[in-house]
Structure formats: structure tokens, C-alpha cells
Amino acid sequence: MHVQISDLCFDYSSSKTPTVSDFSLHMQEGEIVSILGESGSGKSTILRLIAGLETPKKGCIQVGDRAFCQGDGVYLPVEKRGLGMVFQDYALFPHMTVEANIMFGLKRWKRAERKQRAAEMLELIHMEDFRKRYPYELSGGQQQRVALARALAPKPSLLLLDEPFSNLDAHLQQRIRDELRNTIKHTGTTTIFVTHDEEDARVLADRVVMVEKGAVKQVGRPCDILKETFRGQTAHVEA
Amino acid sequence: MKIKGRVPTTVSGWGALALFSVLLLVLPSSFLVIRIFQPASENWEHIREYMLQNYMMDTLLLAFWTGLFSVAIGTALAWIVSAYDFPFRGTLKWALLMPLAIPPYIGAYTYHGMLNYTGVIQVTLRDHFDTEVSQRYFDIMNMPGAVFIFTIFLYPYIYAITRAFFARQATSLVENARVLGSGPVRTFLYVVVPVARGAIVAGVTLVVLEVLNDYGVVSYFGIQTFSTAIFQTWFAFGDLDAAIKLAGILMGIVLVLLLLEKFLRGRRQFSYSNTKVSPLKPQSLKGWQKWLTVAFTGSIFCLGFVIPVAQLTYWSVLTYEDIFSETFLTLIRNSALAAGTAALGVVVIAVVIANFTRMAKGVVPAVTSRLTVLGYSIPGAVIAVGVISFFIYLDEKLAALYDLTGASSALVLSTSLIMLLFAYIIRFMAVGYNSIEAGFDKIGMKFTEASRTLGMGWTETFLRVDLKMIRPAVFSGFILVFVDILKELPLTLILRPFNFETLASMAYRYASDERIQEAALSSMFIVLVSGIAMFIFHILIEKEPN
Ligand SMILES: Nc1ncnc2c1ncn2[C@@H]1O[C@H](COP(=O)(O)OP(=O)(O)OP(=O)(O)O)[C@@H](O)[C@H]1O
Ligand SMILES: [Mg+2]
Numbered sequence: 001m002h003v004q005i006s007d008l009c010f011d012y013s014s015s016k017t018p019t020v021s022d023f024s025l026h027m028q029e030g031e032i033v034s035i036l037g038e039s040g041s042g043k044s045t046i047l048r049l050i051a052g053l054e055t056p057k058k059g060c061i062q063v064g065d066r067a068f069c070q071g072d073g074v075y076l077p078v079e080k081r082g083l084g085m086v087f088q089d090y091a092l093f094p095h096m097t098v099e100a101n102i103m104f105g106l107k108r109w110k111r112a113e114r115k116q117r118a119a120e121m122l123e124l125i126h127m128e129d130f131r132k133r134y135p136y137e138l139s140g141g142q143q144q145r146v147a148l149a150r151a152l153a154p155k156p157s158l159l160l161l162d163e164p165f166s167n168l169d170a171h172l173q174q175r176i177r178d179e180l181r182n183t184i185k186h187t188g189t190t191t192i193f194v195t196h197d198e199e200d201a202r203v204l205a206d207r208v209v210m211v212e213k214g215a216v217k218q219v220g221r222p223c224d225i226l227k228e229t230f231r232g233q234t235a236h237v238e239a
Numbered sequence: 240m241k242i243k244g245r246v247p248t249t250v251s252g253w254g255a256l257a258l259f260s261v262l263l264l265v266l267p268s269s270f271l272v273i274r275i276f277q278p279a280s281e282n283w284e285h286i287r288e289y290m291l292q293n294y295m296m297d298t299l300l301l302a303f304w305t306g307l308f309s310v311a312i313g314t315a316l317a318w319i320v321s322a323y324d325f326p327f328r329g330t331l332k333w334a335l336l337m338p339l340a341i342p343p344y345i346g347a348y349t350y351h352g353m354l355n356y357t358g359v360i361q362v363t364l365r366d367h368f369d370t371e372v373s374q375r376y377f378d379i380m381n382m383p384g385a386v387f388i389f390t391i392f393l394y395p396y397i398y399a400i401t402r403a404f405f406a407r408q409a410t411s412l413v414e415n416a417r418v419l420g421s422g423p424v425r426t427f428l429y430v431v432v433p434v435a436r437g438a439i440v441a442g443v444t445l446v447v448l449e450v451l452n453d454y455g456v457v458s459y460f461g462i463q464t465f466s467t468a469i470f471q472t473w474f475a476f477g478d479l480d481a482a483i484k485l486a487g488i489l490m491g492i493v494l495v496l497l498l499l500e501k502f503l504r505g506r507r508q509f510s511y512s513n514t515k516v517s518p519l520k521p522q523s524l525k526g527w528q529k530w531l532t533v534a535f536t537g538s539i540f541c542l543g544f545v546i547p548v549a550q551l552t553y554w555s556v557l558t559y560e561d562i563f564s565e566t567f568l569t570l571i572r573n574s575a576l577a578a579g580t581a582a583l584g585v586v587v588i589a590v591v592i593a594n595f596t597r598m599a600k601g602v603v604p605a606v607t608s609r610l611t612v613l614g615y616s617i618p619g620a621v622i623a624v625g626v627i628s629f630f631i632y633l634d635e636k637l638a639a640l641y642d643l644t645g646a647s648s649a650l651v652l653s654t655s656l657i658m659l660l661f662a663y664i665i666r667f668m669a670v671g672y673n674s675i676e677a678g679f680d681k682i683g684m685k686f687t688e689a690s691r692t693l694g695m696g697w698t699e700t701f702l703r704v705d706l707k708m709i710r711p712a713v714f715s716g717f718i719l720v721f722v723d724i725l726k727e728l729p730l731t732l733i734l735r736p737f738n739f740e741t742l743a744s745m746a747y748r749y750a751s752d753e754r755i756q757e758a759a760l761s762s763m764f765i766v767l768v769s770g771i772a773m774f775i776f777h778i779l780i781e782k783e784p785n
Pocket of ligand 2: 045
């Protein structure tokens with residue numbers, strides 16, 4: 001779905017400088033955007049604002065024809081937003097099986113449909129045989145895939161991923177990256193994912209937003225801006 | 240385009256529930272504060288003129304000497320067990336906690352029963368050694384005796400906190416001191432004690448609060464403290480106003496104690512981020528040092544646990560046939576009912592308040608959680624007076640309603656079990672709350688947030704995710720409160736409805752009627768339950784990887 005974020009501002013009560021200032025982003029339906037920036041630049045905070053886990057000081061967020069938050073007092077709580085979110089450490093519910101985790105967000109569905117949807121998602125992530133396992137019985141990569149399936153199962157209007165690969169080893173990262181892109185493109189979900197790894201952005205993103213100190217520094221296609229940064233870096237080294 | 244900090248409705252729902260609970264918890268104490276300044280009665284003039292100084296002296300002396308000896312024993316034991324290796328160390332490490340399973344008032348009459356003229360010691364001396372020793376050498380029903388009783392049964396508070404501190408913190412400092420050539424005594428006095436100051440002060444504060452709370456030991460030994468004074472003015476004179484004034488002064492003492500604690504803990508925080516967290520490597524002791532250590536630690540354990548338990552067991556066996564009857568089963572049922580209901584109340588309220596304080600930010604939740612744990616520092620007699628005046632007030636206000644319903648008496652609430660349960664909840668709220676808050680801290684916010692992004696509101700998330708995950712904390716909170724209530728005496732004695740006896744109140748009644756042997760079975764039951772609970776918790780804590 002089409003996403004419109006404008007002039008988002010936010011600071012944590014304990015910090016003096018703004019954590020996010022005037023963040024704006026416009027997305028097409030089905031687009032994958034990567035937010036790229038250094039550690040502490042406010043990437044996770046931006047994602048939490050979009051999700052509704054933090055309340056922005058000002059700014060608008062609109063997804064499709066629904067306003068998530070707006071100046072005139074409209075503020076939709078997290079659970080009403082219908083988003084999917086994959087957390088950095090996945091946050092799979094340890095007391096539920098893989099299947100129960102995936103079905104968790106489908107509370108308004110009929111029972112049979114829930115089962116059906118879970119089976120579909122398990123097939124999508126190639127984990128049909130792990131239906132009855134508990135999260136601690138899975139490898140890191142498998143957990144990551146379950147977290148993705150759980151987020152995608154309710155057919156979210158927007159998918160948010162926070163450093164989805166940071167808990168995986170390098171070899172696995174590469175494989176999962178391709179898989180993830182295929183899965184997301186297959187479902188056609190509009191996606192924002194946060195990373196500090198340029199390679200992630202290059203492989204996955206249609207567009208990259210570079211942030212620095214909570215503000216947008218640059219926006220563009222990965223092939224354009226990532227090359228630039230690369231050149232910038234070499235120039236820096238030579239100087 | 241400013242967005243107001245809007246509070247979602249579910250949060251305000253939980254908030255309303257939490258604030259209402261807190262209000263109920265603090266209402267009786269605020270009632271006291273208001274009523275302290277009412278004009279004094281004749282009794283009060285008399286008390287103030289002739290008695291107050293005695294109450295003050297005895298209370299402070301008792302608190303001071305108990306605090307001092309508990310610090311000495313508790314800290315020394317914690318250090319010995321952490322820093323040295325000697326035979327039975329593994330067992331003694333947890334065995335030294337066990338005296339906490341025996342409530343001091345049970346310890347008091349057990350020791351008195353052993354030491355009096357017909358007790359096991361005098362009898363043995365007479366029958367087997369033909370010696371007649373004057374009873375006055377064995378009299379413990381005095382101030383030093385009370386200090387001994389409190390010290391031997393309460394030092395584990397200091398021992399436990401300080402040992403936990405040594406396990407996390409002390410390593411590098413102590414190793415440095417050793418490398419610099421400082422001997423064991425010097426290391427202990429100049430490095431260990433100052434570094435552990437915060438832990439020691441926290442522990443001794445708990446000990447002194449217990450002493451101020453006590454009614455059983457001091458009344459049995461005939462020592463005049465504020466707790467006994469409050470009882471007397473209320474029961475003997477029926478003068479609630481004077482009792483309230485005494486309670487107010489006792490609260491003042493507690494307040495000074497808490498301020499003193501804050502001051503003594505100091506600003507120096509030894510955080511364990513800058514020291515490597517590796518357990519201290521215990522040094523092996525050799526020769527006479529080894530056996531002296533075993534003898535010292537072992538004899539504390541014997542005095543605080545083995546001897547009283549052996550004596551209680553013996554008496555229980557003697558009186559078992561007479562005591563174990565329908566009446567005794569009623570006692571068990573009453574105790575379990577009161578402790579179970581109140582512990583359930585504590586856990587439910589604690590969960591509501593703790594969940595509110597984690598979902599809302601700002602001053603209100605912070606204050607709420609501070610107020611919730613306040614009750615634990617308020618002595619039982621004070622809570623009792625506050626709750627009584629609160630309930631009598633309610634009864635007065637509801638009198639019209641009672642007339643309508645045709646109730647037989649004007650005092651409905653203030654003669655019911657509800658009053659006692661309410662007081663238990665206030666007093667032991669902190670125990671349950673701390674356990675549940677720790678449980679919430681351990682799971683953090685990520686599962687809650689994950690659930691909410693999947694479309695569940697706060698309440699649904701709480702039921703389907705949070706509650707399931709904090710179950711162990713809820714369970715342990717319940718058990719801890721249950722055991723504490725089982726042992727509780729002052730509130731039970733003052734607030735129990737007519738003819739409602741618990742194991743604790745019955746044990747106390749027997750003992751004060753000098754029917755010590757008959758008190759043993761109830762006491763044994765209490766000690767057994769709390770001993771088992773402590774043992775289980777110890778095992779759980781030691782087994783847990785983190
Ligand atoms: N709960 C919080 N309270 C106060 N300050 C916070 C909180 N969370 C984050 N911050 C601060 O906000 C800034 C942005 O944090 P954020 O987590 O958004 O960064 P990030 O770009 O996601 O970093 P990383 O790549 O390390 O995850 C940091 O300076 C951080 O210290
Ligand atoms: Mg982050």
C-alpha cells in the first residue's frame with residue numbers, strides 16, 4: 001500500500017538533542033525501502049514511530065487511505081494499525097509452537113482459515129516440518145523465517161524489519177537475504193527495513209534512505225547512492 | 240501539527256484500576272496521619288508523662304544491639320563462606336539461611352522452654368550431674384535475651400544480601416588487596432566491609448524493621464516497646480486515640496531509620512560494570528583455622544536452627560496425641576485460608592500495578608510503585624491501628640445501610656475477616672510486588688510489543704503473552720507472601736475476628752499461658768512449611784544460570 005510519512009519529529013525524554021527530526025518518506029505500493037545509517041542514528045526509533053510503539057511529537061503518517069497519526073488528534077494505537085514487524089531478536093513467543101506463533105495475529109479469522117493460512121506461511125518459508133516445534137528448538141535462521149512468517153500472516157499493509165540479519169552469521173545472511181526478497185516480492189508487501197549494512201540495502205532495496213542523527217541525508221536508488229558513498233570513502237582514504 | 244501525548248483508553252483503564260488499588264493501600268496510613276493531631280485523651284497524658292521514655296529507650300536499645308550483633312555475625316559469615324574453603328562449606332552456605340524459617344517469637348519461647356527450671360538443660364544437670372545451678376544464670380526473658388533471639392534468627396537477612404553482593408562484586412578488589420600484601424583481617428575490615436557497606440546497610444535495615452515490627456518476642460519477655468505499648472493502650476484501655484499517637488511516633492522512628500539508611504548507603508555506587516564479574520576463588524583453610532571455622536559457622540547454624548527444631552520436634556512428639564485433633568485441623572484450615580486469600584489478593588493487585596507502571600511512563604507510575612511497597616516498612620501494630628480506625632470509620636458511615644438491611648450489630652466490617660486480610664495485603668504487598676516486577680523486568684517489553692504489532696491490545700496481550708511468561712514470578716510471589724503471612728503475628732493477634740485462631744496465634748496463646756509444649760505442634764508446622772519453601776527457593780536460585 002501507498003505510504004506517506006511527513007515531518008516526523010521525536011525525542012526521548014532523557015535526551016537533549018532530537019532523536020528524529022523532520023523525517024519524511026513517500027513510498028509506492030509494493031516498494032522495498034531500506035533505511036541505512038550508523039549505530040545510534042535513530043533508525044530503530046523511526047521504525048518504532050511508524051509502528052506506533054512511540055508517539056511522535058509531531059508529523060503525519062498515512063498508509064493507504066488510513067491516517068495513523070495526524071495533527072488533529074488522530075492517533076491510532078499499535079494494535080489497530082495492521083502492520084507486520086520483525087524485531088531484531090525476533091521476539092518469538094517462547095511458550096508457543098511455531099504454528100501458534102504464526103497464527104497469533106489471526107485472531108479475527110475463522111479457525112479453519114487460520115490453520116490454512118499458517119500452512120501457507122509455513123510452505124512459503126519452507127518449514128512445514130517444524131510446525132509443532134518451540135522457538136528454542138530452532139536455529140537462528142529458522143527463527144528469523146518464522147518471525148517473518150508471523151509478521152506476514154495477517155497480510156499487513158506495511159512490513160517493518162529491524163536489522164533482520166544482525167543475529168545471523170555471514171554465510172547464512174547471504175542466503176536469507178535472497179530468500180527474504182523473494183518472499184516479500186512474492187506477497188507484494190510494501191516494506192521498510194532498517195540496516196547498517198550497505199550490502200543488505202544493495203541486494204534488497206528498491207530505494208535507500210540514508211539517515212544521520214535522525215534526519216534524512218540522502219535518498220535514491222541503491223545503485224546510485226551506494227556507489228557514491230563508496231567513492232566518497234575511497235576519496236577519503238586517499239586524501 | 241502538534242500531537243498531544245494522548246493516553247490510549249486501555250492504558251487509562253489499567254491506570255484507574257492501579258490507582259484505585261494504591262489508594263486503598265495507603266488510605267489506612269493516611270488516616271493515621273490525620274488522626275494523630277486530634278486532641279489527646281487523659282490516658283495519653285499519663286502515657287506521655289510516665290511511659291513514653293521507657294518505650295523509647297527499650298525500643299531503641301533493642302534495635303541498636305540487635306542491629307550491631309546481626310551485622311557482625313551476618314557479615315562475618317557471608318565473608319567466611321565467600322572467601323574460604325572448608326569442610327561442609329557447600330551445605331553451610333544455604334544452611335546458614337535456615338534460621339529465617341523460624342519466626343523469632345517461636346524461637347523465643349523454645350529457648351525459654353529449654354532453659355527454664357523444668358527445661359532440658361536444668362533437668363539434665365540435676366539428674367545426670369547432680370548439680371544445682373541457680374535459675375538466674377539461665378534466665379533469658381530480658382533485654383540481652385531478646386537481643387540474642389533476634390540476632391540468631393534475623394542475621395540471615397544480612398548474610399543473604401551481603402553474600403549475594405560478594406558473589407558479584409568483590410573479586411577484583413579483594414584480589415588486589417591480597418596482592419598488595421594485606422592480611423585477611425585487614426582485608427576484611429578495610430576493604431570488604433567498606434565496599435559492602437551498601438549491602439550491609441540494606442540488610443540491617445530489614446533486621447531493624449523486623450525488630451520494630453515484632454510483638455511476640457517482646458511481649459513474651461515482658462519488654463516495653465512501642466509495639467507492646469500500642470497493644471496495651473488498645474486492648475487494656477480501649478483507647479484508640481492514644482494508640483494512634485503511639486503508632487505515629489513509631490512511624491517517625493521508622494522514617495528516621497529509612498532516612499538513615501539512605502544516608503549510610505551513601506552516594507558511592509559500586510556498579511558491577513567496571514569490575515569483572517567472576518566469582519571469588521575461595522582459599523583453602525588448613526589445620527586449626529579450618530576446624531575453628533567449621534566450629535563457628537556450625538554452632539551458629541545449630542543455635543539458629545538445629546537446636547530449636549530438635550526441641551520443637553521432641554515436644555511435638557510428646558504432645559502429638561493431645562493436640563492433633565479436629566481443632567488443630569481447623570487451625571491449619573484457618574491459616575491456609577487467610578494466607579491463601581491474602582496472598583492471592585497481593586498477587587492480583589501487584590500484577591495490575593506492575594503492568595500499569597510498565598505501560599505508562601512518567602511520574603504517576605513511578606510514585607505508584609513507590610507507594611505500593613511502602614507497607615513493608617510499617618510495623619504491624621501501626622498498620623493494625625490504621626486499619627482498625629479506617630474500618631470503624633467505614634462502619635460508622637455505613638451504619639444507615641446496616642440498619643436498612645437489618646444487620647444485628649453496628650460493627651460489620653470491623654469485626655470481619657476482611658479487615659485482617661486487608662491488613663495482610665498492605666503489609667506484604669512489597670514482597671509480592673518485587674517478585675512480579677522482577678518477572679516483568681526479566682521478559683522486558685519485546686514480547687509485549689511484538690504482540691501489539693500483531694493486533695492485540697494491552698489487555699489481550701497481557702492475558703495471552705505477559706501473564707503466561709511471568710507465571711514463575713507470580714507463583715514465587717504467591718508462595719513468599721503465603722509463608723510470610725503464615726508466620727505473621729502482630730496483625731493476626733490484633734485484627735483476627737473473635738474466635739478465629741490461626742497456627743501462629745494459637746502457638747502464641749499456648750506459649751504465653753506457659754503451655755509451651757502444646758505450642759510446639761503449630762510452631763513445627765509453620766517452621767516446616769517455611770523451611771521447605773526456603774529450601775525450594777534456594778535450590779531454584781542456585782540452579783538458575785543467571
Ligand atoms: N528508550 C530510550 N530512551 C532514551 N534514549 C534512547 C532510547 N532508545 C534509544 N535511545 C537513543 O536514541 C538514539 C537513537 O537510537 P536508535 O535505537 O533509534 O538507533 P539505531 O540507529 O537503531 O542504532 P543501532 O544501529 O545501534 O540499532 C540513540 O542515541 C539512543 O541512545
Ligand atoms: Mg536499532
